[in-house]
Amino acid sequence: MNTAATPATLRAAATPIVIVGHVDHGKSTLIGRLLYDTDSLQDGKLAQIVESSRKRGLTIEWSFLLDSLQIERDQGVTVDSTRIPFRLGEREFVIVDAPGHRQFLRNMITGAADAEAAVLVVDAQEGAQEQTRRHAMLLRLIGIRHVIVLLNKSDLLDFDEAKIAQAETDVRTLLARLEITVEAVIPASARDGDNIASRSDRAPWYRGPTLTEALADVPPPASRLALPFRMPVQDVYRFDDVRYVAGRIERGTIHVGDQIAIGAQGQVATVAEVCRWHAPVRPEAGAGESIALRLEPDLVPDRGDLLFPAHDPAAAPERSARIRTRLFWLRSEPLHVGESFTLRLATAEHDVTVTSIDAVVDLDDLTLNPGDSVPPDGFAEITLSASHAVLFDPFSPGFGDGRGVLVDRYQRIVGGAPLIGPAALPEGGHAIHPTASRLDAQARAAARGHDSAVFWLTGLPGSGKSTVARQAETDLAEQGIQATVLDGDTLRAGLCSDLGFSPADRRENIRRAAHVARILAESGQVVIVALVSPLQADRDLARQIVGERFHEVFVDATLETCEARDPKGLYAAARAGKIPAFTGVSAPYESPEAPELRLPTNGTTAESVETLVRFVTGEVGHA
């Protein structure tokens, strides 16, 4: 099975360095210059760039070395990240060029997430800009410890010592707020090559390293061999009646004869063989190796099960169903409490729900503030809850542990989630573990023949909400659409019987109705809510709870019409002073600012019902 391989010269793996910074502060130019100055360009490449530059009326545009796509060259932006090998003396580097544009944050993360060190490019004149702060925040979240600041375009300040000292102070203050240690701040001009590979004679006062000197000082990756053993199971194969437990060792070492525990169940097995193909036989393996193990007894772990040393509590991972987590959020819509995701953690997948948003980063001053949602491309600290205990090692810069990502139901990666540690329960709190349905919304819709949605009917008392809702429910059923009506009186008879009519109670009434509507909609129903819901703020709350399925419908009848109808005799009672705070009489009604549908009641009820039914079938896509 094994043959002796020729020993290769021992070479260290290339060190990845990410170049980040605000758009137009000169990242791509810097890389082009660096490659040129260190003689790393292949023949013909320079001529190619000169030609591409000439075509666009430029003298020489270094960034064309990396910006290889047409759109990048035509618009002068970096769309996606690029990695290029680069050598300084005997040491190999990989330079990662990351786009600075805000909408390309995910491409930047794609490039930067594994870097050992970062060069933060800051325009010396402009100073830190929005993307500088955003990228610095990201460097902290992905755990890059070694940061070199390049004050680019220092020639525009004539390398003036005082001005550059001021720029340096500003950047250092910013990074200190993120607890990022700065290794060097280099005044430079990437375009002219000052302090890149050679010392600038325009800044004789500068005593620090050039960029290449600073890069040469980046420490090699920390060894993970001395840490307790961890191997997430990637797969289990059965070939020729032998079972192989395959995976990559994330840290520590394993020897034949070691006892290991398997996953949250903690079954114990002994390593019978460390299996490799076409490699020298060795009874051990260490961090970084992709290997296969044969276990005794011949247990069958699942993908995602973490293997760790048995019988040693000190070497065991954390175990918790509630986990405090940092987050960088990549979805183009905000994140709210209550949303469910799959947490991918190495090869494991866990169903989790966001149970709280603990703090949101303000990108203007990089402070942590309370918030109830995380904006697109935002950063936050949140708490995730799973339905069962998750085994993990907290995230720590420079190591691979605890690096979770959140995946939505369409299998898209929507966030990076470095895990901080177990979350304590709030004082007197209960351990709640909301779980997400495993049924796919599309599958449900296909089975029913229609999508689900919430239609929130608001209007004055007596405007005809319940009547329209009930008739629409019947008409929809005839068309094969499953609809449910939640009306105010019915809710108040049961679920909300403990509530009165104070503004706080009305708000609570709406909050509960919205949550019930959401649950029903998630189960595939069309939900028609008929609630006075007089305040716009309360209806906005309902919209926030329900999400994108929410449709506001304004049943628009004048006060005179409603009072003239007065089907329940409520207006009469209110006018007689028997009902305090009656909407329209003694309490305000705020008409919707922008309802998705307006049902004027100057027509007949039948017309309103027909309009509503047509709108509903249009929205839920009934064929």
Add this chain to the structure above:
Amino acid sequence: MDDLDQLEAQSIFVLREAYRKLRPLALLWSLGKDSNVMVWLARKAFMGRVPFPVMHVDTGKKFPEMYNFRTEYAKKWNLDLLLGDCPPIEEIDPSLPPAARSAARKTAGLANLIDRHKLRGVIAGIRRDEQATRAKERVFSPRGAGHRWDVRNQPPEFWDQYATPYEDGMHIRVHPLLAWREIDIWRYIERENIPLVDLYFARNGKRYRSLGDQDITSPIDSDAATVAEVITELETSRTSERAGRAMDHEAEDAFERLRVAGYL
């Protein structure tokens, strides 16, 4: 671990992810040096066997040495070999420059194979250092309807978490060699003693650095007749690997257009 160990371990990890997450899955075997390394890595990942089909998109214009190599090693390595042919050149967009048109033929052949076998995953041996648009690639690169690569809208990929197909009709191109450089490939070939078509080695002062179709690949001047000599040559070379590939030079964006349309 040295750098080759690390590249090897990472490629094995990627191949195992593909095998677990993408079924049906197949590996593209062009018979060139990179794809031989890839087959070798697959054998490493799966204890000496390749548990999915290996596909050769055949233009019918390969060198005879390559066809002989295919027959010999498909048998020796016990590969489940699938062959796909390419439509005749007359059926390909005549507005393309000649070499690009020839490459587009190969794209069509590949698309046919993917459709015929309803593949969800296609393992391909491209490397970032070969060509600038390849440098923009993901390890798991989603291809949408018509096999198109949406370069402006690639999914995030970090911490070894990869995209999976989320719509019918899409597939993932898996690139286990993305981080390898040409010289790494050769050092690994030397270390593992991986067999190659001998067109890579100099005869009468010429050798092929990269192998494509006979009509669009040219040999380079070289006296490197062994793997060790090739490594020495590369350590001092300053020309790009694909300098002998005509289609890369026809127009600034020729290669990008080919790749967006599904070419490797």
